[in-house]
Amino acid sequence: MEVAEVLPEFADAFAFEEFNRMQREALPALIEREDNVVASAPTASGKTALAELAICKALADGGTALFIAPMRALTNEKEDDWDRFEDLEYSVYVVTGERDLNPRRARRADILVMTPEKLDSATRKHDSRRYDFVTDVDVCVIDEVHLLDADRRGSVLEVTISRLRRLCDPRIVALSATMPNVDDVAAWLDAPPETTFEFGDEYRPVDLNAGVKTYTHGENTFADKYRRLYRALDLAEPHLREDGQALVFVASRQDTVQAAKKARDEIAERDVPMGARGDYDFHTDSKELENDTLRNSVLDGVAFHHAGLSKNDRDLVEKWFKEGRVELLFSTSTLAWGVNLPARCVVIRDTKLHDPLEGEVDMSPLDVLQMLGRAGRPGYDDVGYGWVVCDTAEADKYRRLLNEGKEIESRLAESLETHLNAEIAMGTIGDVEDVMSWLETTFYYVRGQSKPEEYDFPDLRGRVRDCLEELVDRGFVETSEDLSIEATPRGVLASKYYLRLETAVTFAELCDRVVDDRSGLETEEILEAVATATEFDSVSARQDERDAIDAVLVGADTRDLSPGQRKVLAILRGAASGNTPAELRSDAWVIRRNATRLVSALEAFLDRFVGPHAANLAQRTEARIENGVAEDAVGLTAIDGVGPGRASKLATEGLSTPGDVVTAGVAGLVDAGLSEGVAERVYEGAQSLPSVEVDWGSFPETIETGENDVCEVTVENVGEPARAGVRVTVNGVEMTSTSTYLREEETVPVGVFGADAEELEFTVSVAFPEEPLVPIEASRHVEVR
Template identity: 70%
Template sequence: MPVSEVLPGFAGAFPFERFNAMQSEALPALLDSEDNVVVSAPTASGKTAIAEVAICRTLDADGTALFLAPLRALTNEKEREWERFEDLGYSVYVVTGERDLNPRRAERADILVMTPEKADSATRKHDTRRYSFIEDVDCCVIDEVHLLDSDRRGSVLEVTISRLRRLCDPRVVALSATMPNVDDVAAWLDAPEETTFAFGEEYRPVPLEADVATYSHGENAFADKYRRLYRALDLTEQHIRDEGQALVFVSSRQDTVQAAKTTRDELTERDIPIGARGDYDFHNDAADLQNDTLRQSVLDGVGFHHAGLAREDKNRVEEWFREGKIQILFSTSTLAWGVNLPARCVVIRDTKLHDPLEGEVDMSPLDVLQMLGRAGRPGYDDRGYAWVVCDRSDADRYRALLKDGKTIESRLAETPNEASDPVATDLAVHLNAEIALGTVGDVEDAMDWLETTFYYVRAQRASDYVAGDALRERVSDTLQWLVDREFVEMDGLSVEPTALGRLASSFYLRLETARRFADLTDREDFSELDVLRAVASTTEFQSVSARSDEEEAVAAVLGDAAADLEAGPRKVLAILRAGMNGTTPSALKSDAWIIRQNALRLLAALRAVVDRFGTPEQANLVCRVEARVDHGISDDAVGLTAIDGVGATRVGKLAAAGFRTPADLVEAGTDRLAAAGLGEGAAERVVEHARELPAIDVDWGGFPETVGRGERALHEVTVRTTAGSARAGLRVTVNGREMTRKDSYLGETTLPVAVFGGDDADLEFSVHVTFPDLPLPPVVHSRSVRVVE
């Protein structure tokens, strides 16, 4: 069907002129109905256009569309692709955790693009001005809804859609690769039979032949990796010789590069002709690539693609692969979910991958099917060929996957492998979140909420499902678990969140972690190392593993410290400890970034928990540790990070120039800061922001210099800021013993101080001012009083 006839006002939004057979069959459900729609269809059959049709219908009715993309990298890709909508006068706004949210842009956007995790965050905070835009969504398109079955992300997608439907009841259009139980998803979303589609393999543009290939083990994992590579090349060689193309998926960015290097030599050894070698213009174009290894590789018809490449390099690789100049391309799994880049032959070389947080894990069955679905180039190939290279022990499992597909299950109530408590599931996490939001106020509310989930649909299908009793018991057990660990308070059948429950929900903490953080505040005193240990020992890092070469680097950083920790948490601790000083051993760098980013989120949560249940001094210590991990700065200069606009680069320059505190910068002035490497404008702003931070003055008033033994007098001490204001914890000690404690928002406040002539000959009175929200070291002002006879 011609696009110009179906959607005359939106023809420019589509990169083709006619809808294909699959798309045309779904058009009446999308355009002539208000019902929710579920479409299951083979990979590369054109599901993206169905999403775009749903969006066009929403825009035509002056509504707002939300597109949920499975990966953050794909949200950026949609932003580029959908400049077509911008050209038609509509605004597209991407909301991700890596960008600062502009609430006004989000509110005015016609098309919002988010990941499930960011949508989860937005729906939890829908009643704030910052995220109120989420309540205006009229249509929600779920791309790759079969990710409901994803171990770590499925439950987030599930509860987010359920919450969104309660908030604003948008029309839902769910798209999926082929799945056996599409009717279950339709039942969950209340999509009627006439708007539920299960398109079979006959709708695949190019028929697919998929099979399993095994390999013989070598002496070690390194040798196995190369045996799998040579097996993959054996499978692709015939197609490359026949001027076809091959796409080989490997487990990591580094592996894409190493595999490409080895393959260049192997193609020469096997005397496989590569057309690109004699293309003079291609040689000139390749000279513009930023990546040196890629520049050399593509000239031999071999490319690699991963998220770490510059965008321009990735765009060129994709273009050259489509043009046939690159004949074999090595990639990570991201390419399977995003770019429509088919090949005649697809090989999955690695079915296991290293996850910095989980260690070695099996590739998701959903990822496997998504990758294999890239085989076959419409318009070029009569047939696509796909292979899974695996160990013989896994062969039957993958053959069954290829034959029967993957039934989509809910992960909401699945017990994690590492959980010691069978009730400690995602169900507890998300039920706690709903209680914190006020959605669930009693057991009946909890059951009503559960009935909105995909888990409820799948539970009804289970052979052991008995009325509602089993689910009610599961909910009751989960609620009691939350009560026992002080996330929830229960009065009869009514439930209310505790402060800990709210914090766990707000920071998306695993509940065991939130409980452990709260318990830390029971300690009278804890150190910088204790803070780092608390984070490194969390459930979030429980599955981190350490290789032998990494253990040596860990020992070099930590020495004998924390020797009682397991190797994985000890590795996390070493990365954080080294990062605080701005150095990371080379053996630990591959996992350092992702571990540090997760640790910063946990440190922010720990600071909030400690601030709520502990002391200002404890919160300030966590705040300073967090700033050091983030910026890689010494403890004596960490206060510089409190200045707005001073990030890791600037704080490094300022510390190297000898500055240690915001007061140092104010005293130095803009000229000295400019000499330290800051631009003149930046220096002026830094000094201006430094002046806004609190500068403490203590007025001792009529405080005496002496006191008679046995005498007692009450005096007042005034604490004020001569510059900015901030929340502070105030303490008065005498000879190290605490006398008075007060929390205040400075300004100015007075503290009563009793002076008593006791047995000591001299009394040292100290006023301690601590900022729980700022990484400024505590300020201490002291006054001595001599006891006289």
């Protein structure tokens, strides 16, 4: 059945000309009906085309399609793959981070691509102008719906789909690798039997011969890696000698590089006929690679692939593997979920991996099955070979997985309080009955009916009451006499900023302490509050990192912190100073990314419960972690076009604030080392920020003991309007504090009282909670006679 025959107007949207057997059988359900669809099929059998069929139907009907990709790396690949839709004049938009979001483009897009986490965040804010596009979806395609069974991420996907269905009730098309309980997923999504498909192994284009191979586990984990590598090469070698290809999955990006280096030497030692060093054209082509190690490696037929490589290098490796020029490829798990690169032999060398936030974790069963599914090249092989290399103690576990598959379970019970708080904060739940109605829309409810004892269903209502009581006790929810429930400001902020509830409690307690003690807030307290957040509970410090951590934290009192918390604090301190030790860099990127989100959340707590000055300090701390600039120069990062390098350069030249930049003018910026074009942009950017001048008026220089006077001080914003906090202190003690939207000028009453002190220092401080600008301060001294 030709694509052009079925969908003539979309023929160019597909990467092939004919549908295969599996696609033909599912096609009527996708094109001729409106029902929800659930399809389970082996890896490499062509599931992506089912997603594209559902999208084409939505576009033909004038609707908007949403594609949920299991991980962020794959959202970008879809954007590249679906240039074909762009060529047909349909727009594709990948929704990524908060700051990069273009709501106008998202609103106009025909195809939206998101991860479950991004969709969760967007649906929580669906009633804002920024995210209203998410309620205008006509079909939602869930790629790899068996992600429901993943730790933490599974519950996010589950509650988000249930929420989306309540918001706009799109058609749902859920696709998955083989799973035994596909009927449970169909029951959850209300897909009738006619549109529920379970395509078995007979639909695999190539038969799969999968098994488990063990190795002898030693005391040294470094040596164990090489034991597993040699085992993997033993399994791959026969296929490499027969001009087959092998794909070896390892735990980390660095492991792909090290394994490829070692494998080149071992392949040469074993005299396996591989490589293309005599191929002059390939030798020339390899010079296009940006990574030097990769360039040397590919000529021997060995390569590595991970998300940290440039797009150019990844594309070339994929192209050469498809062409057979690369015969042995080492990769991280991302490749198994995204690019369709089958190999005759697939070996999973590492079943455990290091997660910067979780420590050492087992690779998920879903990842294992996904990787093994890459074995066998359609059109080239009659059979594919897949092997899991593991310790003897775990062999039976993986044999059972290969023989029986993995039923998909709900993970909602593990984080029920967090998700329940989010629904209450959005206003979708108002009492206990609403909670029960909400639960009935979840996969958790479906699985609970299948396994009532395992899911504690005999006392589900009791579990719900316990959850609500917990939320009330911890300050997230309030109940009234009529038994209705609503979120507190703490509950709303926890939901808005995606916080674990324990972290939200910690942030609220810090706010309470600052208000009660009136002792101000220090940067170190912000860093420590974030470092001790439960989001980082599973971070561990390896032995080879401890000296570096101690060096960064020298002089700090960290006796109450665990080794993992000390590591996070060291990374945050290093990031803020722009000097992260080499030993900590492998985990620093992930920890920094999560930390900036947490600091942003703490900033909102401080703004709500303490005041603009405290929020401004958190804003500056966040900017320092992101940019690695000194405390006195952090305000420069508020200027469009000024990143860490430029900020440091200007600060070195004595320009450390946007005010300094405006005073210097374009000529001064050129003298500081900027080109004229850049200097003009930076100068304009600095002018677009708020800038304050303080006029003390007729403020006295002296006052008699026991006398008092009330003066008016004018705070004038000569820059762009912004929300500001104006604080007046006397000898360091706060007298007044107000929050205002400072457009032009604000008059601040200041009481001058003849006190016991010989001299009074009055300070007016203006802070902008939404900009990382250092507060602007002005002081006057009054002598008491």
